[in-house]
Every structure is written in structure tokens, then in C-alpha cells.
Amino acid sequence: MTRDAVLTDAQWDRVRPLLPSSAGRRGRPFRDDRRVIEGIIWRYRVGTPWRDVPRSFGPWQTLWKRHRRYSGDGTWDRIHAELLADADAAGEIDWAVSVDSTVNRAHQHATNLARDTGALSSYKNLRAEPRDHAIGRSRGGLSTKIHQLVDGRGLPLVVLVGAGQAGDSPMFPVLMDHLRVARRGPGRPRSRPDRARGDKAYSSRAIRHHLRSRGIVAVIPEPSDQRGHRKRRGARGGRPVGYDYDDYKGRNVVERGFNETKQWRGLATRYDKLALTYRGGVVLRAITLWLKATTP
Template sequence: MSRFELLSDAQWSLSEGLLPARTGKQGRPFSDARIMVEGIIYRYRCGIAWRDLPPVFGPWQTVWTWHRRLAGDGTLDRVLGVLLSQADAVGRVDWSVSVDSTIARAHQHATNITRLTGASSNYTNPAVEPLDHAVGRSRGGLTTKVHHLVDGGGRPLVIALTAGQAGDSPMLLPLLGQLRVERIGRGRPRTRPDAVRGDKAYSSRAIRAHLRGRRIRAVISEPADQAGHRQRRGSRGGRPPGFDAVDYRNRNVVERGFAIMKQWRGLATRYDKLAICYRAAVVLNAIIHWTTALSDTT
């Protein structure tokens, strides 16, 4: 197989019918849409500039335009949703989910754009470009934070972006709100996981009450300051929250998933000016993981 052939035939067959055949309503159909997808993957895997894309993928402007439109119209999110439905139908989704975030340093080419600092990113509609472009200043400089809600195998279910200085805890409820896996055939979409694993950053009274109200088991460690505050209040502090230390060890799947994601150099460092373009590449990376999982079952 050539170094430019980045998808197996089994992987491509799972997503071929879900992607458009042209860049727009008036555009000329592609002779091979697979080349467009593999060109996008190659660019993010290598972390190169669009202009440096090898000629085997065709004009770089065409590949970039295709990626920009897929990011703007939500096509990749719909593809991921269909793959999640297929995976759930064959029992490949482990509903004991884990949540965490990772930081991606923003390259200077991603920050030379006017942005309203301090503006919050758009959580409800990932296809809308946030005012701050999901770029903020943290200890590491100008950064973007990628939030993942993954299944028990570390494969992404929900993906969101915020500015680098944003906290993790406020993002858990929006991530759970976006979790929706359609059923194949009859039945309501599944929106409730069996358990949520998270580190100390997600330990709050509001989060635990929300999970308890939805009958979702919380596997979230308690920070020492919260435990000390509860103990100082005596009987008024209430009982310590339940914590399964053995199950908590499985939370590392989200960390391993981030390590796999950042093997794509264009995701480990953000070069995209627009947040929707960078997020679309993260979603494409998740699609590759799910097509790999589904192709193993065939």
C-alpha cells in the first residue's frame, strides 16, 4: 500500500456513502472523493501547511475547500453519529464513559486573527464559529483545550473545544447534553451512560446531584479540600460520596485516547485559524477510530 493510501478498503466502505461527492451544489463531482479525505488526513497527520500537500491529492485549494465545507455544514458530525449508531447496534460501545481535556498549543499561524478575548465558545452548536475562536491564554501561552467524552474503550463520543484557560468542570454537563446515539430501527436515542469517570476537577455538588438525578453512577475522586471541608462540618457535612477506586483505574482510557489523537501533528499543535476547522479534524480522527473498530467486527 502506498504511503498516501491512509484508509483501508473496509474503513472507506463504512463512510463512503455518508460523504458528499462534490464541494457544493454547483461544484463538479470529484473523480475520487477518497483522495479528498485522505488528503485531509495526510495534512493533519504530518502537520504540514496546506500548500505543501503532495500533488498526488490534487490541488491543495480543493482539499482545503472540501475540509472547510465539511466543517461548516456538520457533515463529519453526522458521519460520526451514524458510526456510533452502527457500533451501538453491534455492542461495540461501552457505556461506562470517561471525561477529560487536553491542551493544544496554538501556533502563530492560528492566532493572527481578530478575536474577542474572554468570550465563551459555542457549546450548543459546534458548527458555529465562537467569538474567541477557542483560543485563550493559559500558563502555556495561547492554547486551545479539547474536551472528550469517551466510551470504555477510549473512543470519542462527544468532542468540544474551549479556550485554553477554561475550566474542565463547567464542560461536563454540556458534553453529557450533546451525548445522543440514535438507535437503528425502533427505540429512543440513548443519551444516558451507565457511569461517568472523572478526575478531581469534575468533583462538585452540582455535578454529583445531576448524575444522581439521572441515575448515572459517578466514579469521581474527591479533592482533599472538599473532604476536609466536609469533615470539619461534622454531621452537617453529610456522608462522603461513593467512590469505586477499582473502576476509577479505567479512567486512563481517555488519556490513552488523547495520546493517540496527538499522533497527528496537526492536532497536537493547532495551526487552524478557525475553531470549527480544527474541531472537524479532531472529529475526523474519531471517525478513523470508530471505522477501525467496526471494520474489525466484519
């Protein structure tokens, strides 16, 4: 395999039938699908401007337009969903999930679009561009957060992006709403994990009630300020929060998963103006991770 060939033949054989050009798409057929997809992957892996992608992948305009199209029409999400369905049918998904976010600095080339204050509802439609372009000002400057729900091995199940200063807790129900893994055969898509691991940022009555109502075991510690507030209220403060301390040690898989995601320099630093295309790059990274884990 050459240095710029980023997909093995076996991995490409799994991706190719899922592309629009192989699924009865009308109009002029796309050419050189493999080189275009590999060029998009190469660009995010290296973090180079689109204009600097090697000509061996084809015109940079073709790579950009294809990625913009696949990010907006849901192609990357459909490929990711198909890989998840295959993995679930083979028993390769560990349903002890973990949740967390990671902050990434936004490069100045990504921050020169007019921005309005975003709303949480704008992140629920994955094919619409949020008003703030998922860029906010946190302690480190203009930044974006990647929110992920991963399985027990740290492989992404749900990927969202949001403004860098936004809290983690409000995004948790949005992540859970997008967790739907189709079954190969009869039955509804699976949307309920066995347990959910999260750090203290996800400790709230609303989240614990949400998990308890769905029969999901919450493995979330209680921060000291919430513990003190509960004790001061006495009997009205409710019962002490309990969680499996040994099982909580498995939450670090989400941190290791972010390390894998940020091996792509175009994701560790955001260069995309649009949240839609930046998230598309993160979903594409999730696709490559699942391909690596499940393709012989």
C-alpha cells in the same frame, strides 16, 4: 497500500455513502472524493501547511475548502454519528464512559485573528465559530483544550474544543448534552451511560447531582480541599463522597485515547485559525479511530 493511502478499501466503503456527494446532493458533483478525504487526513496526520500537501491529493485549495465545508455543515459529525449508531447496534460501545481534556499549544499562525472573550454558550452550537476561536492563555502560553467523552475502550463519543485556560468542570454538562447515539430501529437516541468516570477536576455538587438525577453512577474522587471543607461544616457538609476505587482505574482509557488523537501532529499543535476547522480535524480523527476499531 502506498504511503499516502490512509484509508483501506473497506474503510472507504463505509465512509463513501455518508458523504454529501453520495446522498443526493444537488449541483455539480464532487470529484475524487477519496483522494480529497485522504489528503485532509494526511495534512492533519503530518501537520504540514495546506499549501505543502502533495499534489497527488489534488489542489490544496480543494482540500481546504472541502474540510471547511464539512466542518461547518456537520458532515464530519454526521459520519461520526452514523459510525456510533452502527457500533451501538453491534454492541461495540462500552457505556462506562470517561471524561477529560488535554491542552494543545496554538502555533503563531493560528493566533493572528482578533479574539473576544468567549462564553460557554458559544461552544454549544457546533456549527458556529466561538468569539474567542477557542484560544486562551494558559500557563504554557496561547493554547486550546480538546474535551472528550469516550467509551470504555477510549474511543471518542463526544468531541468539543475550548480555550486553554478554561476549567474542565463547566464543560461537563455541555459534553453530556451532546451525547446522543441513534438506535438502528425504534427508540430514542441513547444519551445516558451506565457510569461516568472523571478525575478530581470534575468533583462538584452540580455534577454529582446531575449524574444522580439521571441514574448514572459517578466514579469521581473528592479532592482534599473539598473533603476538608465538608468536614469543617459538620452535619451541614453532607455525606462523604464514595466511589468505586477499582472501577476508577479504568479512567486511564481517556488518557490513552488522547495519545491516539495526538499521533496526528496537526492536532497535537494547533495550526488552524478557526476553532471550527480545528474541531473538524479532531472529529475526523475520531472517525478514523472508530473505523479502525470496527471495520474488519
